[in-house]
Amino acid sequence: MVDQLPNRGRETEMLSQMGFKSMEDLFADIPAEVRFKGDLPLRGPQSEEEILSDARRLLGANLALGSRPSFLGAGLYRNYVPASVFQLVTRGEFLTAYTPYQPEVSQGMLQAMWEFQTLISELVGLPIANLSLYDGSTAAAEALTCAVRVHNRKASQPNTVYVSALTPPDKRSVMENYCQGAEIDIRTLEHNPDGTLNLEALKEAAGSCGVYVEQPNPLGVLDEGLTAVKEIVGEHTALIVGVQPVSLGVVEAPGHYGADIVVGEGQPLGSPVTGGGPLYGIFACTQPYLRLMPGRIVGRSIDVDGKEAYCLTLSTREQHIRRHRATSNICTNETLIALMGAMHMALLGPDGLRELAQRNMQACQRAKEILSETPGVRLVHPSAHFNEFAIQVTGNAEACLAYLDANGITGGFNLASWYPDLTDQILVTTTDQTSLSDIEALAAQLALWTTHQEVSA
Amino acid sequence: MVDQLPNRGRETEMLSQMGFKSMEDLFADIPAEVRFKGDLPLRGPQSEEEILSDARRLLGANLALGSRPSFLGAGLYRNYVPASVFQLVTRGEFLTAYTPYQPEVSQGMLQAMWEFQTLISELVGLPIANLSLYDGSTAAAEALTCAVRVHNRKASQPNTVYVSALTPPDKRSVMENYCQGAEIDIRTLEHNPDGTLNLEALKEAAGSCGVYVEQPNPLGVLDEGLTAVKEIVGEHTALIVGVQPVSLGVVEAPGHYGADIVVGEGQPLGSPVTGGGPLYGIFACTQPYLRLMPGRIVGRSIDVDGKEAYCLTLSTREQHIRRHRATSNICTNETLIALMGAMHMALLGPDGLRELAQRNMQACQRAKEILSETPGVRLVHPSAHFNEFAIQVTGNAEACLAYLDANGITGGFNLASWYPDLTDQILVTTTDQTSLSDIEALAAQLALWTTHQEVSA
């Protein structure tokens, strides 16, 4: 504590210069009836050493994914992030800056975010990207309200959006929370048994304000059918596609098959999983959405000498100018994590991204190959996957996962937590960090599990 | 590899601009008879990921001191180094700079080193400090040759220096190597059974070029007698004191009891033990030694506008100017580690240093208290210690240490490796990082060891 307060020991001197006698004088304006009595009932201060040692002990009690074979993804993905990213992003000039309100002394972050916008724009194939939202779920939710703002006037189904039935309930819940204020009706888009979007049922969504689908979808399926969606829903319905950004090294950019808005969880590019946050939300769109979209955006400009310079722009959409008529309430966002994303993207380059995507896909393919030959395991969807896929196991998925866990494997995601009917399905995720021996260990334990089930059955 | 070479793929373009056809053309001047045939017989290149994973595996096979109770010191000490030190010292501007030959763009490191000189000068109580030598051993060795350069003319024992008999043989060996070129005779100063310097025997050293003693000495003993040494050896004999810098938070600075040169291993301030390097050597002295001392030194100056500015000075002592008549051959030194030292010292401040010294001493005292009551363990020296002390164990020290090791304790330093006669003594080191439970674990295992010895005896 003392080491954080440069004026410890100078209090009296400072107070007396102001004509005060004690600290108490500085709080004379706070009425007695609202004053705390006594000390805060909290533990005493600790030194840096003690905090670090407690942190090591407590966080050491968490089981790090990397400490054993792990197949848990379902929206967050462990890719290797090069060392330079961490070392550069923690430079004090980036780490300890506020939002760049004074562009003259914030050119570094402003230019980096403008470059980030370009990187994302290129990645998803849309002309405009903002400098990030909180995460993939709020980006998706804000995309829905944005779509309604843009299309409500011309839509034949005003105040209505359609969302893929596969959307994880936690994400859907965020959407509901964000949409209810504007009284938006969120309807559901059905899927085929093979995991792809039901294009027949989709027709119902034509004329609504927007449809939300994911590519790859939450079951890991690469759905070629999505390239037909825009045509079906029509000009006045926003096609919003949620992406796993790494997949775009090999998978077509949604902007190239008609997406109006692309959102996604940026985390796999640049950031560790970090218990689910901080992350960064990708938000990109076409021209018509620009002035009604949420979030900050940087523009390239000039200074009074005509020199290239960057600044925040289109602020009139934002809460600090437009207050309750703002396009979003976002203020603090995820700039630093987006910066990590930009650094990772800059390091990868187009070839590196393709390789990274391929490594993810190869690990997935290998896992599919091995698990398809594992007794008692069935691949649920015959289709192409990016880096995750559903398997059906013998018996109950929850029990199976507990078994794997007890045998040193973090086995994947229990799909029943999303889709309560699917009590025997597990979403298995691989990334560039998955090794062959990880997969073999999983297969071996699943085979044993099957045997146990058969024996007890 | 590819990620380190920005011109991969542009070779032909660059070569052809120069009028060359192939890389081979660039090496046409190397005669065939000295050319390598074929590829280097080495393993193939690895990616960052693979290197990191191999490093984790290999270095993970080392047993980190902090992973269990450890009492190994004997010249290198584990103090806690605050996190800010590592984060600041790895800023690229410090990390990736060369020696500050162009002062206009190197003011940061120059000023930091000038401040380092001040910090060391204040710490040891001498007016001059250079900006570090390789380590404590070379600093001690260079102090001897420096003393001879300064005093040889007036000394009644020219070309002769005296060194404490306790000096660790590895350090003494460095001294021998550094001294033999100047044909310096290194003689030995005897010690009393209680570990203190034999002041009677010391008289023999009067009139030599220098005497080298340590405070605390290699047995951890704080030797009050050293305050009498300068008087005994006289004006024309350099008193060189080797220090453990942390001790100077509570122990008198040698400059205040007559030391002409103070040297020491800087590591405990600012740096982890790091397998014994990189470290930094402290070298400080009085005025008469200035122009004959080794190593770089920074002076405060002005620029052409009269602005405060720093630069390397007194370079005419150095090899790049004086070549074979230089006061030392040192060129690359340990600036960055010295910078870590400066940062740690700046964070500590005078009170912090005192506290750190006290914590070291308290741990030592507590260990002495507990071990003095441990069956079969005897404290060898009754005297005051700073942070280490010798114990006598039942039976053979080497076997005892092996026993402790097998029971999860890194038990201290086998004094027989320094002093072959002492087959049953262990140097036990404590630092600010030693906990009560560490000490209790040591005592418990030593008690068990004693029991085993008694049983088998």
Added chain:
Amino acid sequence: MSHLFGHNGAENTGYSQPEGLACATKPVVPAGLVRQQPARWPRLSEPEMVRHYTWLSKRNFGIDTGFYPLGSCTMKHNPRVNEVIAQLPGIADIHPHQPEHHLQGLLSIYYEMQHMLEVCAGMDQVTLQPVAGAQGEFTAVRCIQEYFRLRGETQRTKVIVPDSAHGTNPASAAMAGFEIVEIPSRADGRIDLDALAAVADETTAAMMITNPNTLGLFEADISAASEIVHQAGGQMYYDGANFNAILGITSPGLMGFDAVHFNLHKTFSQPHGGGGPGSGPIGVKAHLAPFLPGPLAARREATPEERTMAVDEHWYHWHQPEHSIGKIQQWHGNAGAVIRCWAYYRRYGNGLTTMSQHAVLNANYLRHAIHREAKDAGVDHLFVDGAETEVAKHEFTLSMQPAKDALGISAMDVAKGLLDRGYMAPTVYFPLVVPECMMIEPTETESKDTLDTFAKHFVQVLKCDPETLHEAPITTPVRRVDEVYAARNLCLRHPFEDA
């Protein structure tokens, strides 16, 4: 200039990768989904990348660079060990969907943070899920909304905010579907109880306010305000952006609030990172607790079996509130930010009161020093206090209106003059109720010397020739940036065509 998209010479990547796993059959992307054109990302080697971002960083100002008196933002020092802690695999490499027995450390830290914030705020239940202050506001307002829905009070469609409120307050309430009622402040900058009484009625869902308010003034009438709102059946919402001023001295609970958000990135020093990430937990009184987004960290005594995996005598687990509004972020909030703030909290513990005292000490001292220096230099007529007050809290406002009137020097001119002197500028033009406002918050981590020197420089700026000042800044990487040009000539990404 260093341009990311300028580096396009060679076929580089900055990061060579190992081979992927060998497969029996090559994985294929469905034909219609094969990427046709790769993203036009740059091709940089690692050295080029490192130099580019180092260069960029040198064109950015952070707390580490210099004094950052940005009012309302609490730009305090970010303790460095917190970054070390946040990179430990036990936080960096964990997944929110791991089972509870994998996450006992995280859960216990969540529990400790919830508890600490509850104590400090005088609230009954805290959730750490919101990832920023604005999201916290939105979350709390949503809870209030559901609370009234469940009670059948659906007529409560309005939220009252003072005109000095931060923009996120009305924006968040509006996003939840509320109508905004803005009430004017009194001439002395404080809440106008009469104006409040006039609008508070059975349509009032809540009033949102921060105390000390955005002028840095403590609202001494806060209990009365709470009384009025509660009388009308509404809820009191506390914007915790200014919590740094009152921690351990008073609390929203004591002042009668029902809900509060914290800006952990302000009060508890999660680094701002040039705009984020943050963390915006909310705390509520018991009646609102069932509506919080889940899951919350909870605990019970550990069973003997659990003790082998437990971090202490408790077993920590997730808990879903009964009438939860659901999720406002897909996972458990910004866990990485929460950890840093936990490390920050641990450094102060029950000494958080001292932190607030020093924040207020520094603010008052700086205010005093500026006035004193200005008087000595004869420029004290160029500004007035944004609100008359004997003691400010953690920040204070100055109005540059006199300078504007007398010399044409605006608050913006002064701000840019300060940039030239190596300072980040204070917040300008907020709150709107103070004409030509400069809002100054030094925080507790600045030394007296820094404050004294800043006061001198502030006065130096005021003594500048107005013409010179209109030209400021001149020493920064770029000079005044043309924001109108930016908006008129939108260039939001690299135009590859030009390249």
Added chain:
Amino acid sequence: MSHLFGHNGAENTGYSQPEGLACATKPVVPAGLVRQQPARWPRLSEPEMVRHYTWLSKRNFGIDTGFYPLGSCTMKHNPRVNEVIAQLPGIADIHPHQPEHHLQGLLSIYYEMQHMLEVCAGMDQVTLQPVAGAQGEFTAVRCIQEYFRLRGETQRTKVIVPDSAHGTNPASAAMAGFEIVEIPSRADGRIDLDALAAVADETTAAMMITNPNTLGLFEADISAASEIVHQAGGQMYYDGANFNAILGITSPGLMGFDAVHFNLHKTFSQPHGGGGPGSGPIGVKAHLAPFLPGPLAARREATPEERTMAVDEHWYHWHQPEHSIGKIQQWHGNAGAVIRCWAYYRRYGNGLTTMSQHAVLNANYLRHAIHREAKDAGVDHLFVDGAETEVAKHEFTLSMQPAKDALGISAMDVAKGLLDRGYMAPTVYFPLVVPECMMIEPTETESKDTLDTFAKHFVQVLKCDPETLHEAPITTPVRRVDEVYAARNLCLRHPFEDA
């Protein structure tokens, strides 16, 4: 200016510590040894300390800041993962006196590095103990000395060095007690075999030379030189500072050398840290191996019991050479630096040849580009090559003598002009044999674009008005520093009296 010793206001420490262990009796320092006056160290809080050193860093130029063509110093990019690796507890938190079974990882890496350097240098045994190039020189010369002592050739008291040698060569040999014989270079910058033959005799202990030499020229006559020295019974010593040019293409062993030092901090990219740390291993032919300082890493097949602790099928252990000169550093050398260099090596593996090729490519390309730009701009008469050569190796020299003669522009003026353009200056006035020398080494980690732009700027500088150039630099944190003033008014520490 930020002054460390200026922060003296409050009773701070930047780092609060936990209580020490409780003792039965308080530990005491003997009365006569109690410190009377504490060191007048500053009292900074953590925020002040962080800001001070951040400020200092911004006044320093490193590779990360910009192009650093410092000849002879091989200022290549330092891969960032190496810093991560060097902070792992398995290297940061190990003690050299731990038993071998605690250090199998370290030992195996030492073994691998020794082997790799042996292969690359064509030597039989390497030791990693010397902590810098100069210490490596001294160590090798000491080994040679003991070698001759053991053989009874004590009359070999002389070491031959070319006049273009680096200062450490004669300094190291002199420190070991040798007499230095300097021989002049030929007009073309290369070794003068006649001059060598004239001095090589039975008093010659060794000749020290680097190849490519300090002018960046490959000494094609090197085998002949080795022959002459060996004929005279002397040893050939290779200064490895320029190893970056020839790795995998030729080797000191092939050229007939008996001993060599490596500057790992150059060729293998241990960051230079503003002056150090470095690592200066040496390699020797078999006849010198018994004299090396110990211990060396060695290995044998692991026993079944050892296999449980081993990192591979070997058991690694320390080994003491028979006639070892003893120690030249107290421990095992700069282990932390060795680890970084190991990580660097692993990135290239047998591709190290490509590294050298690109180093040479870049040097020749830059030389070409400078000449081309200068010709186009009509200023090619202002400098000449330091030595005529068709192809340089990893660096090249230019003589600014014509500029000096024609316009009074010195190499130093050009250097300072380059600083103003955002570059680190090349090495100047070394080697001494080239008048007004600029020694330029781009390294392989610089892009063609950087080299092209540098060439343009170099020519821009030459086109400057001489008066303007004498004033350079003007954009740096300080302008030309008065080194004479520094030497005449020695101020080597903070003068507290002034404060």
